[in-house]
Amino acid sequence: MTSAPPSAGQVALLPARAPRGPGRPKDQRKRAAIVAAATGLFMERGYAEVTMEAVAAAARVSKMTVYGHFRDKAALFGAVVRGVSDQMTAALTGLPPAGAETDLETRLTAVGTALLGMILSPRVVAMSHALMGMLMKDRALAAAFYEAGPGNVRAVLARYLADAAAQGLLRLDAPQAAADDLLGLWEGDWPKRIALALVPAPSAGEIEARARRAVRVFLRAYRAA
Amino acid sequence: MTSAPPSAGQVALLPARAPRGPGRPKDQRKRAAIVAAATGLFMERGYAEVTMEAVAAAARVSKMTVYGHFRDKAALFGAVVRGVSDQMTAALTGLPPAGAETDLETRLTAVGTALLGMILSPRVVAMSHALMGMLMKDRALAAAFYEAGPGNVRAVLARYLADAAAQGLLRLDAPQAAADDLLGLWEGDWPKRIALALVPAPSAGEIEARARRAVRVFLRAYRAA
DNA sequence: CATATATTGGACGCGCTCGTATAGGAAACA
DNA sequence: TGTTTCCTATACGAGCGCGTCCAATATATG
Missing domain, CATH: 1.10.10.60 (Homeodomain-like)
Incomplete structure (x- = not known):
């Protein structure tokens, strides 16, 4: 072949x-x-x-x-996947300033800005695409990668939101689903457009603006009354 | 090569x-x-x-x-891309029951169900992935495809939401952004997980449930007060 | 009917990449 | 120092897919 x-x-x-x-x-x-x-x-x-x-x-x-x-x-290639997974987990564990001293909107915006800063880099977009291309042929490796990468992001974010809910800041039934929603709002179809080079690499300002807007929408839906 | x-x-x-x-x-x-x-x-x-x-x-x-x-x-391959684009546009133009006789939530759920039914088919997921792989190397063709495919979906949905807003059903500043949000909520990371075969092909019921949930979240954020 | 083109099936050249083989030199142990 | 293993450079076999050539046959037009 x-x-x-x-x-x-x-x-x-x-x-x-x-x-x-x-x-x-x-x-x-x-x-x-x-x-x-x-x-x-x-x-x-x-x-x-x-x-x-x-x-x-x-x-x-x-x-x-x-x-x-x-x-x-x-x-x-397996070694490469392994390395990328490790990098992802490492990069995320240090991120969220778990303290509740600042506004939830501010904190979430910061998290989203950092996350999108990683995810929306054209190189990373291209890589994750290529990566998925190979992983689609190896279910075991795919699962391992997803757990360490996107799945881990989801899990961490879900815990973060659950904490906020426990403090009465959010009203949510399923933290997992809410994390999905927030991630969906953050990403939108930017990865697609960046991958296709239809838009240039977003600047730091654009990234933060997008993160902030998505958080506002999210909070309109999930903020405790 | x-x-x-x-x-x-x-x-x-x-x-x-x-x-x-x-x-x-x-x-x-x-x-x-x-x-x-x-x-x-x-x-x-x-x-x-x-x-x-x-x-x-x-x-x-x-x-x-x-x-x-x-x-x-x-x-x-160019002919294939062209054909897929045409199919996408054709499939979507006939979709939305623009009449306002039924509940907005019901209507949006119907649109989302139909859309996700197309998009989340494992074959379509695999295809769109492979497609993007090639399109990433040809910006002109990429733009043409995006316009006819995902871009068109976005545009149609944005118009739909703008209409609803004009009727006082929604409160939104930028229809385009709102359409992005709704699409993001609909998709989540299901395409990823389906592509990696981490979850089986979703049933019609699961698809409708997801569409409905996303619409509810969307409306919590965008419904007119 | 005559003509021009499409279609078929097989064979093949070409270029490319993977992975191996080989031999000589370099570097770390004991 | 001696031994063992690594590293380099080069060459090479094998396989594979793209795209072409060819002779024979089929099918449309004028």
């Missing part, structure tokens, strides 16, 4: 085993460089359009080194 | 010129069969994963006939 669906074999983790053998150990920085280069390329071109030679060149490494670290293209 | 980005050359329209030359004219039914087969295949597999031979076989036609109707793979 010209561009086979990656079954994305077992991902080789970075700190797997200590270099306990004799002889020269594998250079983990080269490995990181390979993953970084592959991530960038997969992000902006998609799986099929990226050749292993291009990855090697971008990582300034011999192609054989790439195959030394990863059995095949699918395994490399 | 193994799977080149389709620049999607000029699309050959169906009723272009009458068969005014001497000799045997091209069989337009074969052409239609080719486009239909290609649409189905591109929908469920994506551009790179579909071979011209597969298209020919699915259309029960010789490969040479395919190349007789379309210069190359990109041109065939």
